[in-house]
Amino acid sequence: MKPSILNLLKKTVASLAPFQNLVLISLAAWAMHILLRVMLLFRNNPYGFPFVSKPDWFIFHAVCLDFLWICNALVVFVVVGALLAKIIGGQSNKAARAAIVAKVTTILYATFHAVILPFTLLDNEVQRFLGGHLSFGLVDTYKDTSSIAMFYDYVANDLSVPYLQFVVLALMLPATYGIYRLLCKGYRPCEGFYVKKSVIAMIIFYIASYLFIYVIWTGNSRMTKLRPVVSLVYNDLFVAKKVEGLAETDLGVYRSAYQNLWQKIEGDSDWTFSDAKEGNGLPLYRVPSAGLLNSEKLKAQREMQPNFVLVLMESQRGRNTGYMNPQIQPSPTPFMDSLAAHSHVWMRMHTSGVPTTGGVLSTHLGIPHHSRLAQATDLAHVTIPSFVSTLTENGYSTHYMSAADPAWDNLGVWMAKWYTAQHYNRNREDDSTFIDNAIEYVRDTLAKEGKPFLATLMTRSNHYPFNFAAGMTDEQKNLPLQERINVTMGYADRQIARFIHSIENEEWYKNTYVIIMADHGFPLGENGVSTISGGGFSNITWIPFFIHGKGLDAVRDTTPASQIDIAPTVLELAGFAVPNIFMGHNLLRGGLASTPTDSTDSASVPEPHELAGLSLGAYSGYAAIGLDGYRFIAKYPSQDETHIFADSDLRQENELTGKLQNEEGRLSATLDTLLKISDYSLEHGL
Secondary structure, three states, X not given: OHHHHHHHHHHHHHHHHHHHHHHHHHHHHHHHHHHHHHHHHOOEOOOOOEOOOOHHHOHHHHHHHHHHHHHHHHHHHHHHXXXXXXXXXXXXXXXXXXXXXXXXXXXXXXXXXXXXXXXXXXXXXXXXXXXXXXXXXHHHHOOOHHHHHHHHHHHHOOOOOOOHHHHHHHHHHHHHHHHHHHHHHHOOOOOOHHHHHHHHHHHHHHHHHHHHHHHHOOOHHHHHHOOOHHHHHHHXXXXXXXXXXXXXXXXXXXXXXXXXXHHHHHOOOOEEXXXXXXXXXXXXXXXXXXXXXXXXXXXXXXXXXXXXXXXXXXXXXXXXXXXHOOOOOOOOOHHHHHHHOOOEEEOOEEOOEOOHHHHHHHHHHOOOOOOOOOHHHHOOOOOOOOHHHHHHHOOOEEEEEEOOOOOOOOHHHHHHHHOOEEEOOHHHOOHHHXXXXXXXXXXXXXXXXXXXXXXXXXXXXXXXXXXXXXXXXXXXXXXXXXXXXXXXXXXXXHHHHHHHHHHOOOHHHHHEEEEEEEOOOOXXXXXXXOOOOOOOOHHHHEOOEEEEOOOOOOEEXXXXXXXXXXHHHHHHHHOOOOOEOOOOOOXXXXXXXXXXXXXXXXXXXXXXXXXXXXXXXXXXXXXXXXXXXXEEEEEOOOOOOEEEEEOOOOOOOOOOXXXXXXXXXXXXXXXXXXXXXXXXXXXXXX
């Protein structure tokens, strides 16, 4: 038995011998890709800032990822070449014909890599300048000749090394050929020994690479950022084409359906949808009425020039927030509970996207996360204003402060578009040290600049696997996830309490709105789901959200809402009404009081309050809508799996699926309409 297996191995190795040059070409190409990755990850971007803050956390994934796709390409070419050699080999001159096929295959394989390498360099530069990958959508956006001239100007002013891109472009193929020739000299085949040794080594490294990036140290956002060009082309040609978006011919019908629903929920005539040139025919583009622009309410808010502190708390679940679930004793969030008792609280707030990129971008843009694309990376080239950009343009000093690296999932690219500055330091990733720095900067710098400010704080410690909080005991770290999250949520709550207590006695605090919310929740087995991409149930979508500040009474609001509503609501508080493509609604329409909150009883229960509302979100293959008293969840876009609950059933313990077929059909169609409209708007920008 053993001799026959050995003979088979020898025959297999012998059959690979004619294609041994493909192995050398693969190794040479891999070496050049490693060099390109180093030049991308360890360099500054063109604006003088590190491309990523932790290149050491990226480079090993990049090296392994490139090895995997290069080996896959090698196998394809070898198999095709071997089949052709077998087909045309015949009985006479078989070896000679096989050698010709192998030579042609080698030339084609070398040409393949000669094409891929320059496009990889271009993709790297697109990431450095625009934050997104090279794609057909980006080419369509920047297809005019002026973009080429603009790119040359950008290269000339690159704050890393000007013109280095052109030098690398000129030298990369000769350098790759030089590496190939060195490999040829260093490894001389001897009766198939080289082929066998190299192939075995490559197989071992292939398995190790796969296990490293897909099992040992995974990370979807990082993998998206590091996607090779071959993967981008494949996705654009085959995957994206299979998914039906919004056709231009259907745009008018969908636009009318969406706009009618928006006006029905908004319930006023302060805004008008417009087909003006500025909006490029976008279905979401709306402009404020003259009455709204001249209203005394907005004028009074503008004259106040209020400050804003927006706290985005990592994975803060509504299910584990004390004021949202009084039955939880003791409450994991005592400070949030006490502040909520004096604030306008939305009890039915849902995230509009997961993971963090989805929640954060939805909050800023007023549009749900894209239902199919990795928005933070795939659409980074699209120009989309946010509520922050409006504040910045109107004289606000806007600062994004994050305990987690915003470059990790490409959020830093988006924040740079809107904020005056962003702040991150890898030595301040614990919420305690992060909050220490935020206190100092807000109190001693922002508050003394003489202009209104927005400080956005993104926490980190309450992150899966919920053992990041400083000072956790071994006993706490060994608790089940369902209990351990209470420990880390409590830790994050204490850090936010320290921040608020450190500024609440400052004079400017009286003119400050504090907004506290989560980016998303986290599934911990409820509804049979325990992974963040496993569905759109309330365990991942239901989040805390409240606003505390001047003119806001203590209210328990049961209006269905989601993160897309935050952008128009914040601008209402700032007193600005500008043309926009927000899909959400102003949650304070008609409800902004003229006097500050004066409640002092921490045990008081605010009065219930409700407007017509809508909650909407897209969640990594799932989507959900809350409308007309129901919350509908579907696998999207197929909708071959659906669930429906009463909107008031926030813990979603009583499923109504199959009992409300008319409602399910209506909500299914509405969900599809809204997401096609929102996806279209995100892809086209403004």
